[in-house]
Amino acid sequence: MSRPIRVLHIIGGGEIGGAEIHILDLARHFSPQEVELRLCCLFPAPLLQRAQKQGILATAVPMRSKVDLIGFWKVLRLIRQTQPAIVHTHGVRANLIGRLAAKVAGVRCTVTTVHSVLANDYPDQLSRWINFWSEKLTAALTERYIVVADFLKKNLCEQGIAPAKITVIHNGVDDEKYTNVQDKRDLRAELGIAADAPLVGMVGRFHPVKGHKYLIEAAKEILKINSNVRFLLVGDGFHRDVIETVIREEGLESCFLFTGFREDIADIYRTLDVLALPSLSEGLSLTLMESMLCECPAVVTAVGGNPEIVINEKNGLVVPSGDALALAAALVRLIENREEARKFGEAARRTIEERFTARRMAERTQNLYRELVKDQ
Structure with a gap:
């Protein structure tokens, strides 16, 4: 041998x-x-x-x-x-x-x-x-x-x-990491998020290319429709201070929660109702694939490898990059249509298990x- x-x-x-x-x-x-x-x-x-x-x-x-x-x-x-x-x-x-x-x-x-x-x-x-x-x-x-x-x-x-x-x-992605996850309600209680509040999340480093500012702009529109929605930002990076300042200036501190880097990322994904990935550029996003494996439906921008993973209307939603209004509309759609979101999540998991x-x-x-x- x-x-x-x-x-x-x-x-x-x-x-x-x-x-x-x-x-x-x-x-x-x-x-x-x-x-x-x-x-x-x-x-x-x-x-x-x-x-x-x-x-x-x-x-x-x-x-x-x-x-x-x-x-x-x-x-x-x-x-x-x-x-x-x-x-x-x-x-x-x-x-x-x-x-x-x-x-x-x-x-x-x-x-x-x-x-x-x-x-x-x-x-x-x-x-x-x-x-x-x-x-x-x-x-x-x-x-x-x-x-x-x-x-x-x-x-x-x-x-x-x-x-x-x-x-x-x-x-x-390593599917072995996503077993024995905690109950969604327990993690929400730890984070101080109401059990019935729709929860949108972003997971990744704070860098301009990740498009955090577009989620903030989308959030302003979403909150006009449903003031109970909350936004979870997971990760760290040099651009975090800038994003925190923008959220504070917009008066949105009560609607956004920063967690920093988290080891229990599978529990995070299963706690979210929708993952937002408003990137201006991507390779083949591990964050996206991890969330899909956890049956978390995603709204992603049509950049990089995202369209190679997410087929619009099949296992998630794809929107143009830099378009906060389109992002807001897609997020609201999945927040308000839980059955559609569930079907997207199940299809997303099958996509990862079969190909990634x-x-x-x-x-x-x-x-x-x-x-x-x-x-x-």
Whole structure:
């Protein structure tokens, strides 16, 4: 029997977002006979601790910037010590450092997973320009790209990446996380939300691209129709202070609740009546897939991979991005039509179980690893 393929994943790891959860789920579902996963984080927390708790062999190499030469040397040393067959990078910083260090160390295969559209992740033009050229100048050092949604393959091809170098492996969620959930009413009591109040939620990092401001605008319209509706904002991020200020200035403090980061996310999804995802850009949203697995009906914007998961009027509702009135109308529709919302939720769960599981994602990834090392 052949030995497992040793793969070193490199990622920033300064937050717990979709890319970080992606790696944790891969590690959980890889066959130990097929893949030996190691992890290098370029920030000291919080992914490192989560990974180590899960039993992953993880190391932190904190870097002050993308051009931290001492940090680069430490990553290079780690690659030489680890001797992976594949270096697998996630994110602009990890891509730059990991690709260069892998080639200097003599690693024959480098893989990059693209989780989102680069231009949409950086709000200011200078950052977009720097990161674009960081990717462009080191693209040739990557033997294979994995994209988590079909639309991302098209985006890479438009940037000049050969289609033969791109493999689509859809994100998947770990259905084992969503068992033994608590009763909806208990969590509402803990959060101070009335049992009969319609509850709309957003789950994710606070970043302009996530569209929190459009939910606030939609909320003003929804509350004119039903003043009992409450809005739950789950997560953290640099943009949270801005959103809190806007809500306060609009006089909506009594209708919005901020929870910060929550470990009991399955209980959150099952407590919501509707999930709102008013993003201006998305990759293939783990938040959306997790909520669908919990039978939480969703209203999403027609961006990124959202239309690859949510089929309008079949397992959720799709609205234009940046349109607060359309968002409000769709949310009101599901709040007022509980039977339709229930049917959407059941269809949503079936969609995830059939097409978007973490086990399926891991199997396809480890098969790709085997294909890549076969020719070495």
